[in-house]
Amino acid sequence: MDEELHEDWLDARLREEAAYIDDAGFTAQLMQKVPARRTTRTSLRGAVLLGITMLACVITYLASDGGHFLVSAVQTLAAMPLWILFVVATFCAVVVTVGAASAAYLQVRDRS
Amino acid sequence: MPLTDADLVARVLVHDDHHAFAELVRNHQSAIRGLLRQLTRNDLALADDLAQETFLRAYRHLSSFRGEAKFSTWLYRIAYNCFREDARKRKELVGIDETMLEAQEDPQVTDPALKHDLMHALSLLPLHERSAILLCCQNGLSHDEAARVLDIPLGTVKTNVLRGREKLKKTLAAWGPA
Known part of the structure; x- marks a missing residue:
């Protein structure tokens, strides 16, 4: 009984110590450090990656005599x-x- | 009707809504700053720096919050990790003895005049017991949630809470109920 009473008292004291902390400008200060919108940057990044990939494909196709190296590679593998x-x-x-x-x-x- | 944490998280993820994120910060700043104040032994400046890092990290990794646990539990975990990383860094920089982080002075040999101070009694507990007591007894997390935050087994959390309680009771015995 005493044990339970003491635990309740201890828990109550601990919860008292956890009193609400006033914001006092904390959120405003933090929000100034939050990075700007990322959506445009993400779409731009996707467009750049897609563009470079397509360019690389075209260059590879032209430089490899119409992709003939693929046919050769398949023939080598089959043998x-x-x-x-x-x-x-x-x-x-x-x-x-x-x-x-x-x-x-x-x-x-x-x-x- | 006020928006739930899940609604606010969704708004941040879909629209990158800074107002929604600010609302999340306002809702949880007190609990996170309170926990960090206790963990840093009431170093207010350090606690607020760590709280800022906690929320910035939460913003950067918000897409990894899958809603399996409460948002507050997820934040507590980030805050605790920030605290541990900072403690490790400071230890490297100024050579803080590991015993200062893990096993503090014996409560029995401290000034009896300070015994009435619960904050002081808490600060005397080893970090693992202090963290468990703060999360479970002060912030109302279940043992299971505290185990997730601290990344330790459930049984260890229960043991740490029990031992921490015993030490607090001993230290504060004279101020307990008659």
């Missing part, structure tokens, strides 16, 4: 022994998995 294809595919899968796992880890760490 390779099956076990080499398996090793190459496994290596690519490992690289992609490690990259994705690293990105996921970094994102989770940033959120915490």
Whole structure:
């Protein structure tokens, strides 16, 4: 009984200590430091990335004799022994998995 | 009808509405600044700097708030992380002894005249017990929510609250109910 009474008293005192803190300009000061709108910058960034990607595709197509290198690469791959294809595919899968796992880890760490 | 935290968060995310974010800050500034004041042992300037960093970080990472926990719990977690990072940095800069952060002086050997001061009694608790007491007993978080904020197991939170309570009761015994 005494134990409970003491705990109630302690909790009440602790809550008293947590009295409301007046804003006193805190929010206004903080809002001056909040970055400006990001939506235009985001759309601009997307447009720039898309434009550069399309330009790179056009340059690659023209510089590679109409994409002939792709046909050559496919022919080379088709002529390779099956076990080499398996090793190459496994290596690519490992690289992609490690990259994705690293990105996921970094994102989770940033959120915490 | 006042907007809920979820409504305000949605407005910030969809329209980058600064007024909505300011409303969120106004709603939670007292609790966050209060917690940081206690964690920094009433260093008001440092607590407000950390509170600003907390809200700025919340703004930058608002898209990662998925609404699984209460918005206030999410903010407490950011505030606690800010405090820990700052404590670590300051330790590197001025060589603060780790014991100052984790295991403070023994309450039994302090000036008896200060025992009546609950703030002082709180400041004597080790950081892990002080944090648990502040979140659960002062700010009304459940043990589960405090475990999320502090990123420690639920059982450890319960133990820390229990031990912290015992120490506070001992320190403040003379001022307790008759």
